[in-house]
Every structure is written in C-alpha cells, then in structure tokens.
Amino acid sequence: MQINTRLILGDSAKELKKLNDNSVDLIFTSPPYADQRKSTYGGITPEEYVNWFLPIGEELLRVLKPDGTFILNIKEKVSEGERSTYVLELILEMRKQGWLWTEEFIWHKKNSYPGKWSNRFRDSWERLLQFNKNRKFNMYQDEVRVPVGDWAKGRLRNLSATDQRRDNAKNGSGFGKNVSNWVGRELVYPTNVLHLATECSNKNHSAAFPRELPEWFIKLFTKEGDTVLDPFAGSGTTLEVAQQMRRHSIGIEIVPEYFQMMQQQIEPVNLYLFEPESVYESTPFK
Amino acid sequence: MQINTRLILGDSAKELKKLNDNSVDLIFTSPPYADQRKSTYGGITPEEYVNWFLPIGEELLRVLKPDGTFILNIKEKVSEGERSTYVLELILEMRKQGWLWTEEFIWHKKNSYPGKWSNRFRDSWERLLQFNKNRKFNMYQDEVRVPVGDWAKGRLRNLSATDQRRDNAKNGSGFGKNVSNWVGRELVYPTNVLHLATECSNKNHSAAFPRELPEWFIKLFTKEGDTVLDPFAGSGTTLEVAQQMRRHSIGIEIVPEYFQMMQQQIEPVNLYLFEPESVYESTPFK
C-alpha cells in the first residue's frame, strides 16, 4: 500500500477548504499559543485567540470523519499574574459549533522548562483536549496498553494456582475462558494522564512535543491506511510519525521556514513495497 | 500558643456570613462534585452547579485576607459521553466576581478508580484551582522543596528489575559511586503537578483526598498561627492536618454524620504547652 504524506504551504483557514468533507480520521495539532508580543510571527493575543481559532475549528469539524477524533494540544499562558482564560472559552465555543468535548488528557511533563518565580512554580503539564463529532468513535485501546505497575511484580509472580481457582469460583459454570484471560496479563490499559519527557534537543530543530505524543494518539485513534491531519504542522513531527506508522497524512504550515524544514525531513510519497497491490482509496483532496 | 479548631454544623452559604472580612489566610476545600443522581449527598446537577457555588464564592472572597489564597479541588464528571463544562464556567464566573485565577495545579492520582469503557480511559487526575484577591500573595516556596533524591528513589523503585541491571551495565566498573551521589543532594522546587496516591479504604475513615494534599498547600501558603478555612469540611481531613501543623482552622459541614465524625477526630481547642504565653490574636469570628 502506498502511504501519502502531503505538505501544504499556506494558511489553514484557507487551505482546509480544499479538503473534502468527512475525509480525515484523526486531527492532531499543537497550534501557536496566544502571545502578548505582537512582534512574533502569527502573534495572536489572548483576546483574539478564540475568534482566530473558531473558523478553523469549523473547517476541521467538516473534514473530520463522523467516527474520527480531534486532539488539540494547548496550554494557556500567564498574563498579568493570571492564567488566561482563552482555552476555557474556546472549549465552550467549540461545543456551540457542534463539537463534543469528550475528554481532557493531561501531558505530565517529566522535565519541565526550568525557571523560578516568586509567586508560581514551573509549569509541568499541558492539555490534550479530545473533541468528537459523535459519541461513537473509533478507539483502538489495545494498541496502547502498558506494562502493569510495579506492584504486580512482587505479588503477581505465582498467580497461577490460587488466582485461577478464584476465577473459576466467580464464573461458576463456564471454565473454558480463564486461561486466555491471564495470557499477556502484564499489560493494562493506561489512564488519561500521559507521563512523558519533553523531547531532548538531539535533533537540530526541537519540536513542541515529543514523538511519543502524536504516536500514542495515532495508535489509539487510527489504524494503518487511515489519514492524519495537522493544520499547524510546524516542524512536522506529527506527519513524520504518521508516515512511519503507515498512515496517510496532511500537514499545513504557514511559515515558509518550517515548511522547508518539513520537506527536507519527510519523503512526500513513501512506498511500502511489501504490499504490492496499490489499492488507492478515496483521497481527501477535492 | 493556643491553636483553635472551630467546627460548625450548617450550610456554608449561611455560616460564612458570620465570619469577619479579611480574616482567613488559606481556603482549601473540595466541594461536592456535581452529580446526576438527585438522591445522593449534595445532589447538585451539573446545570445548577455554577449558580449554587457562586454565592459561596462571594463570601469566600470577603473573608479571605488580601494576601491569602483559595485552593479549590474539583473535577468535572462525564455526562452523556462528554465532560461537563461547569468547572470551566465556574472559573469564568468567579473571575467576574473579582477572583484572580492565578494557577491550575494538577493532582495526578497514582491509583485511579478502575473500570473499562469502549470510549474512555480511567480518569486519573483532578484540578486544584488557585484563586487570589491580588497579584501579590503569601507563598512560602521553600517550605515545600523536595530533595532531588525523591524522584531518583521513585525512579529506581519503579524500574526495578531490568533498569537496575541496565544501570549497572552502564556504570560498568565502578559500583560504589552512584549511591553517595544522591545523599544530601540539594533541595529543589516542585512543579504544578502533584503525584500522589488516593487514600484507600482500609484506614479508619476514608477522605476524598490524601492528607498530603492539604498539607502541601498549607505549608505553601500559610505559616504557623495562620488560619485555614474549609467550607466543605467532610470528614475533616483539612482541619486535622491544619491543627497538627499548628494553624488555626474553621470547618463548616452540613451533613450531621460527617460533622460528628469530625468532632470525634479533632480536639476543638488544642493547647501546645511548650509556648506558655497564650497570645490570643485577632479572631476571625464576629
């Protein structure tokens, strides 16, 4: 199967209009955060932020498949000693647009940005807001199971004898099922807190988030051959990961510098030859 | 110095009116969360929640000292497949009342409630919203510094088997060096994420949160002889901790059962005899 990675230089508000309705399985993005300094490129002030984002949210709602998911990585900055409220307002407004606010994951950063202030500690977490179009959506939970916590090592070692007995007793009649239950018992489902380190600066350009972050959500909400969209692609981490995981992807980036960085990093068309029948499915492009 | 712990049976909306303006240094509380079922304790629906809380917020703003802090422990529940938005709305409304939303701490629960659903993982975190009356407030950061060794310990504990082996392999020759490195290591400031386990069942009385939670904020925002207020005292964990830390405290609880539990747990007036001159400072009661 052929995996397509499409890079677009331009403004998301405009470029998204060129995508078809209901054509994307997962949107994962980390938009530019609001910033007081107007000098920075794309500098959107906290006051403008919601109105700036909403037209894009509208388009994202259109291009997402009914059973798709939108993950928005965001964190409000401090402004005049307070946390800004634009993220809260954004959630409320997006619900009015028709989004369901399904969940809020937390990225608990193991190594947060250093610093010291008299009235505040280092900020060590970010929001990962999950939005959906419907209550039913695709979620492949088994793909992200993690090794069971440490406690089990000491206690679960010789579970066979007693625990199987207990299991049988509970089930009562049926006794065929239990063995398979305990196979691979080392894996448990994760929670809505992701405890990851921020990416070390071993690459020339440091991404806003570590590769594990998009990887986890791509695993969880898509399968091979699905399409991932990042409307604020930045240096292209999301797309790079999506490609390696054999998902089609589309990235939009307005800053030429970042766009070129992406182009150098990513092969636009990546052929996986071990599945030769090149079934070219419905493309998300009009 | 005499430490006063005052327990009040009644409705916070009314009882708070009996407290003086600007008389409390820290408010730490965990109000009943909104609930679909009307039969249970508190029984406030998500729709009613903001309007129910706001009059209490008004009184809390009045009784808090100008340089005091209000910590609100809360988490929205799921309702019809979505996270409810009442907490977001509450923050926005409290700002209109005059509160500053200074910070949002995260309580990352090590042991979250179990369960499995097709569209959601276990909820493993709660909000600790920090509100203030002014940009300047008392914060004793040095009181909550943690040894670097703490995370090192946790890390070694978690990754026991394989990682210790790997660690040895890395160190290669010298195996005496590493341990002494962490002894007496300098204290560092924490972040805005608290990683604690929930207090589990088998203790005499189980609280909604572990003792470490109020303890940490009492250390951070008050000094000995200051006054702590919990308008939803529940089983009295906050007050108990405050008393042991030699802070005055006031607890209000509407459910007689919980109130009696507090009374049994806490000595109303606790004399610390090793400071005999009983300086009776300004009382917060009218």
Place this chain on the structure above:
DNA sequence: GTTCCGCATGAATCGATAG
C-alpha cells in the same frame, strides 16, 4: 521479625433493564 498473599474498596462510566 520479615516477607508474602488474600481481600476489600475507591469523587467512575456505560449500557441494559425496569418503572
């Protein structure tokens, strides 16, 4: 005296069933 194992139990959520 340690270490180990069994058991109970949580600020939960969904879907089916019953009134």
Place this chain on the structure above:
DNA sequence: ACTATCGATTCATGCGGAA
C-alpha cells in the same frame, strides 16, 4: 420517550493474617 437503578468492568493500595 424519559428517568432511575443495577451489573460489569478494572487496578493500585493498605491492612491483616499466614508462611
């Protein structure tokens, strides 16, 4: 149709009794 109740699911933790 709409609401209240109930069972099923699941994992980290502390306590108590056993090895």
